Amino acid sequence: MQTASLKIGTRGSPLALAQAQETRRRLMDAHRLGDDAVEIVVMSTAGDRIQDRPLSEVGGKGLFTLEIEDALRDGRIDIAVHSSKDMPTVLPEGLHLAAFLEREDPRDAFIGRSVKRLADLPEGATVGSSSLRRQALIRRVRPDITVVNFRGNVETRLRKLEEGQVDATFLAYAGLKRLGLAHVVTELLEPAFFPPAPGQGAIAIESRIGDARIDALLGPLDHRETHIALICERSFLARLDGSCRTPIAALANVSGDRISFSGMILTPDGREAHEIKSEGSLADAAALGRDAAERLLAQAGPEFFSDWT
Numbered sequence: 001m002q003t004a005s006l007k008i009g010t011r012g013s014p015l016a017l018a019q020a021q022e023t024r025r026r027l028m029d030a031h032r033l034g035d036d037a038v039e040i041v042v043m044s045t046a047g048d049r050i051q052d053r054p055l056s057e058v059g060g061k062g063l064f065t066l067e068i069e070d071a072l073r074d075g076r077i078d079i080a081v082h083s084s085k086d087m088p089t090v091l092p093e094g095l096h097l098a099a100f101l102e103r104e105d106p107r108d109a110f111i112g113r114s115v116k117r118l119a120d121l122p123e124g125a126t127v128g129s130s131s132l133r134r135q136a137l138i139r140r141v142r143p144d145i146t147v148v149n150f151r152g153n154v155e156t157r158l159r160k161l162e163e164g165q166v167d168a169t170f171l172a173y174a175g176l177k178r179l180g181l182a183h184v185v186t187e188l189l190e191p192a193f194f195p196p197a198p199g200q201g202a203i204a205i206e207s208r209i210g211d212a213r214i215d216a217l218l219g220p221l222d223h224r225e226t227h228i229a230l231i232c233e234r235s236f237l238a239r240l241d242g243s244c245r246t247p248i249a250a251l252a253n254v255s256g257d258r259i260s261f262s263g264m265i266l267t268p269d270g271r272e273a274h275e276i277k278s279e280g281s282l283a284d285a286a287a288l289g290r291d292a293a294e295r296l297l298a299q300a301g302p303e304f305f306s307d308w309t
């Protein structure tokens with residue numbers, strides 16, 4: 001039996017699998033590959049095994065990627081497919097994000113059980129989310145609401161909502177669409193009001209730096225506008241993200257030869273929020289993100305972080 005010429009590593013959650021399958025299909029279409037040319041290798045990560053605590057407490061983003069990255073470096077797999085949002089800003093030596101698939105809708109979705117819209121939640125309602133950003137954003141507009149930590153994959157969270165553990169939850173619209181679950185959404189939240197996480201909605205493909213065969217295979221899959229937007233958002237995050245305990249939102253948009261960016265940092269209680277908007281040329285994407293972060297840090301001042309980091 002012939003072994004596959006390309007192995008894709010992924011986590012085993014339904015969303016991760018959907019993203020790996022989409023990448024596999026794109027590779028096969030772009031290069032007219034046969035069915036057995038691209039294999040999906042499912043791997044378990046520490047993040048998948050720890051289900052009882054918020055990720056920000058147990059070590060953050062690397063939890064979902066390290067085991068897969070070891071396999072990438074060892075050559076057991078050739079590429080790894082991730083949600084860009086889950087990727088740390090610093091990757092293990094020798095690896096890079098080589099390509100980004102065209103971004104899905106980056107907005108957050110509100111999923112209400114008894115009410116359809118966030119604004120209609122009754123006084124003192126309970127919402128489930130373990131995202132620091134979503135927790136801070138909701139507290140900012142609705143300090144009366146109780147936020148409970150809510151972990152597990154998308155299906156688990158929807159089940160907890162259905163069971164009545166909470167009145168509402170938030171999920172990335174992109175993930176719901178990829179899972180065929182867009183119909184559960186009761187309201188889409190506009191970025192100007194409820195800005196998404198850096199990288200939300202974009203699939204990142206990680207590979208070994210200097211692997212010419214893989215670079216050639218990934219070339220046609222890389223979506224230029226998404227890639228440039230992600231460089232900007234990730235350089236914003238990199239400049240801010242000392243601890244991964246800061247609620248951070250960011251969204252860049254590429255249109256023609258211009259990139260526009262908006263970013264926000266909040267205190268976890270949502271009482272203090274700082275926002276920035278900027279614009280530049282595509283070649284300046286990384287600098288634009290970094291400068292925005294520096295201006296926000298200056299705007300927020302040193303006390304901003306002192307209470308809770």
Ligand SMILES: NCc1[nH]cc(CCC(=O)O)c1CC(=O)O
Pocket residue numbers: 083084085086154170171172173174175199200201202203
């Ligand atoms: N941290 C979990 C995670 N990572 C990526 C997505 C959604 C898909 C995406 O943003 O591309 C989700 C779930 C969610 O936030 O609803």
